[in-house]
Amino acid sequence: MLGNSDKTSLEQIGEFGLIALIKDSVKLYNKQTVMGIGDDAAVMNPAEKQVVITTDMLVEGVHFDMSYVPLKHLGYKAVAANLSDVYAMNATPIQITCSIAVSSRYTVEAIEALYEGINHACKAYNVDLVGGDTTSSLSGMVIGITAIGLANATDLVYRQGAKKGDLICVTGNLGAAYAGLQILKREKSIYIENPGVQPDLDGYDYVLERQLKPEPRADIITQLRELELKPTSMMDVSDGLASELHHICKASACGCRIDAEKIPIDTHTWQVAEELNIQAMTMALYGGEDYELLLTVKQDDYEKARMIADLHVIGYITEEKDGQMIIDSQNHLHPIAPAGWDAFQS
Amino acid sequence: MLGNSDKTSLEQIGEFGLIALIKDSVKLYNKQTVMGIGDDAAVMNPAEKQVVITTDMLVEGVHFDMSYVPLKHLGYKAVAANLSDVYAMNATPIQITCSIAVSSRYTVEAIEALYEGINHACKAYNVDLVGGDTTSSLSGMVIGITAIGLANATDLVYRQGAKKGDLICVTGNLGAAYAGLQILKREKSIYIENPGVQPDLDGYDYVLERQLKPEPRADIITQLRELELKPTSMMDVSDGLASELHHICKASACGCRIDAEKIPIDTHTWQVAEELNIQAMTMALYGGEDYELLLTVKQDDYEKARMIADLHVIGYITEEKDGQMIIDSQNHLHPIAPAGWDAFQS
Numbered sequence: 001m002l003g004n005s006d007k008t009s010l011e012q013i014g015e016f017g018l019i020a021l022i023k024d025s026v027k028l029y030n031k032q033t034v035m036g037i038g039d040d041a042a043v044m045n046p047a048e049k050q051v052v053i054t055t056d057m058l059v060e061g062v063h064f065d066m067s068y069v070p071l072k073h074l075g076y077k078a079v080a081a082n083l084s085d086v087y088a089m090n091a092t093p094i095q096i097t098c099s100i101a102v103s104s105r106y107t108v109e110a111i112e113a114l115y116e117g118i119n120h121a122c123k124a125y126n127v128d129l130v131g132g133d134t135t136s137s138l139s140g141m142v143i144g145i146t147a148i149g150l151a152n153a154t155d156l157v158y159r160q161g162a163k164k165g166d167l168i169c170v171t172g173n174l175g176a177a178y179a180g181l182q183i184l185k186r187e188k189s190i191y192i193e194n195p196g197v198q199p200d201l202d203g204y205d206y207v208l209e210r211q212l213k214p215e216p217r218a219d220i221i222t223q224l225r226e227l228e229l230k231p232t233s234m235m236d237v238s239d240g241l242a243s244e245l246h247h248i249c250k251a252s253a254c255g256c257r258i259d260a261e262k263i264p265i266d267t268h269t270w271q272v273a274e275e276l277n278i279q280a281m282t283m284a285l286y287g288g289e290d291y292e293l294l295l296t297v298k299q300d301d302y303e304k305a306r307m308i309a310d311l312h313v314i315g316y317i318t319e320e321k322d323g324q325m326i327i328d329s330q331n332h333l334h335p336i337a338p339a340g341w342d343a344f345q346s
Numbered sequence: 347m348l349g350n351s352d353k354t355s356l357e358q359i360g361e362f363g364l365i366a367l368i369k370d371s372v373k374l375y376n377k378q379t380v381m382g383i384g385d386d387a388a389v390m391n392p393a394e395k396q397v398v399i400t401t402d403m404l405v406e407g408v409h410f411d412m413s414y415v416p417l418k419h420l421g422y423k424a425v426a427a428n429l430s431d432v433y434a435m436n437a438t439p440i441q442i443t444c445s446i447a448v449s450s451r452y453t454v455e456a457i458e459a460l461y462e463g464i465n466h467a468c469k470a471y472n473v474d475l476v477g478g479d480t481t482s483s484l485s486g487m488v489i490g491i492t493a494i495g496l497a498n499a500t501d502l503v504y505r506q507g508a509k510k511g512d513l514i515c516v517t518g519n520l521g522a523a524y525a526g527l528q529i530l531k532r533e534k535s536i537y538i539e540n541p542g543v544q545p546d547l548d549g550y551d552y553v554l555e556r557q558l559k560p561e562p563r564a565d566i567i568t569q570l571r572e573l574e575l576k577p578t579s580m581m582d583v584s585d586g587l588a589s590e591l592h593h594i595c596k597a598s599a600c601g602c603r604i605d606a607e608k609i610p611i612d613t614h615t616w617q618v619a620e621e622l623n624i625q626a627m628t629m630a631l632y633g634g635e636d637y638e639l640l641l642t643v644k645q646d647d648y649e650k651a652r653m654i655a656d657l658h659v660i661g662y663i664t665e666e667k668d669g670q671m672i673i674d675s676q677n678h679l680h681p682i683a684p685a686g687w688d689a690f691q692s
Binding site: 034035038039040041042043044045046048049050051052053054055056057059060061062063085086088089091095097099100101130131132133135136137138139140142144146147148149153156158159160234235236251 | 384396402404445492495505506597
């Protein structure tokens with residue numbers, strides 16, 4: 001990845017060479033894409049739908065660590081995280097733009113690996129890479145992704161529609177991505193102390209995959225549509241459940257009551273929690289990057305919601321004055337501290 | 347700008363505090379904006395138009411130098427550069443997203459100044475800031491802007507439509523932004539050698555403004571529309587005229603012949619060129635960041651094109667085999683080297 005002599009430096013091919021290389025690697029999947037890479041701007045035909053726009057910036061050393069994140073996975077994850085936000089609007093992603101700033105220690109081959117992951121995610125989720133920017137940085141890598149999706153106006157689901165009595169549901173399981181990150185960090189620190197020791201990642205496949213190659217829940221959005229079940233509010237779980245519950249409650253001016261025992265946590269996550277002496281519940285509530293969906297549905301829709309195998313009811317919406325509460329296995333009620341990922345806190 | 351004791355650190359207010367602060371500073375101007383900051387994604391109602399998307403990434407130390415670029419200007423310019431790409435499609439910008447990564451040496455007040463410039467540009471060009479991302483970086487600042495515009499499908503102008511015989515036009519004048527940059531660099535090096543000397547920027551207002559606070563040519567797009575004049579191809583001049591001519595010729599599979607004496611250069615640019623012993627023509631051809639428009643029109647549209655005061659015919663489109671040529675004041679014909687801004691070359 002770093003400047004080996006058999007690799008190609010970015011200076012050798014220049015910015016336009018790199019753009020041409022990226023352009024050649026891109027396939028388009030959507031008839032809505034009128035113009036992709038190659039003009040001042042990309043063009044999309046929304047065909048009477050509403051346009052949904054979301055963006056993220058990932059910084060080396062802050063959001064990812066090159067010592068344990070393969071570039072291909074990084075590209076895939078960067079796209080997946082943005083698509084997750086589009087799905088969380090109950091919309092279908094159609095296009096992405098991807099900008100990168102890279103220092104000269106990155107080779108052309110490294111950027112190719114990154115775009116291999118980006119293109120792989122585009123193919124998996126039927127999304128067109130239509131533009132971006134490639135530039136140099138003085139240190140490390142920064143990736144900026146913008147995703148653009150479409151939805152019928154009546155299908156859009158915001159954070160603000162939750163009402164008292166609605167059931168709170170979450171997809172899949174929580175805390176696994178955080179568990180994977182802790183394993184990677186542990187192996188890194190062992191390696192730093194003793195570079196002769198090979199990392200031992202055996203048996204951690206599930207949590208590592210959740211950390212390194214998360215999949216946004218397109219499947220859930222499809223099932224919601226097939227069941228004609230429109231959530232009253234929805235968002236993706238990227239900063240941890242506690243933080244997302246706080247956002248839904250704030251936007252919807254309501255409270256919530258969560259049953260701790262109902263929060264889905266995978267057995268592999270439990271194992272890591274035990275091994276590392278971290279509470280699994282803490283991982284589920286405050287560990288980020290699960291890219292599951294948090295949504296609320298009317299009680300009348302319970303029978304429909306039950307049809308979705310990987311959707312779990314974890315509580316219900318209360319009045320705002322009742323606060324955001326969680327009930328533990330001893331039947332004790334606690335307020336949920338809203339802490340989640342904060343980019344400016346260490 | 348840097349961490350003075352009477353300033354507020356980003357850690358003090360945290361990421362959500364910063365987002366709230368940015369959100370509070372934002373006004374919306376467009377009825378097409380259904381949802382701005384505050385959900386998983388922004389929403390736009392395109393109302394039967396085509397959607398145009400463009401994105402840029404600006405890196406401290408590569409694209410801007412904090413020692414002579416005020417943050418307010420930087421914010422304004424970052425937006426202006428993106429809107430310029432939307433106008434270059436003959437589209438109207440409606441929304442932007444803005445992501446920033448900043449190191450801890452930036453204070454809340456510094457970020458406020460940046461967003462003051464961003465909001466100022468949004469107001470000037472009637473554009474809604476609808477989302478973004480705020481995160482930390484290990485060194486310096488990175489700004490990522492995505493602009494989204496709308497146009498009737500029949501109004502869109504690409505780079506690829508130029509035909510033999512079309513007139514090549516450019517707006518305003520070229521090389522001024524580059525001249526401004528050279529003055530800023532000169533004063534910086536004087537200051538580094540002798541910190542006691544105050545920078546002497548008197549008399550350079552015009553070129554400095556072109557460098558620090560460029561204005562995209564929304565006015566030209568309006569005039570084209572009023573005159574019902576649709577260019578056959580168009581792009582903005584961000585990397586220098588030579589580079590942009592190369593793009594148009596490549597996309598349109600044509601050649602060009604430019605009359606050097608017709609290239610508009612402001613007297614202030616000439617003065618700086620003389621003072622710094624740089625050829626003004628080199629500045630116009632290879633200096634970037636002018637954010638003027640380069641466009642081609644059919645010969646039949648010449649009378650209409652003449653009605654636009656600030657539009658200058660500088661040559662005409664030839665066949666591809668004739669190459670990209672420039673004729674100098676001694677009537678000598680030269681090929682135009684396509685060099686322009688390349689992020690990976692020093």
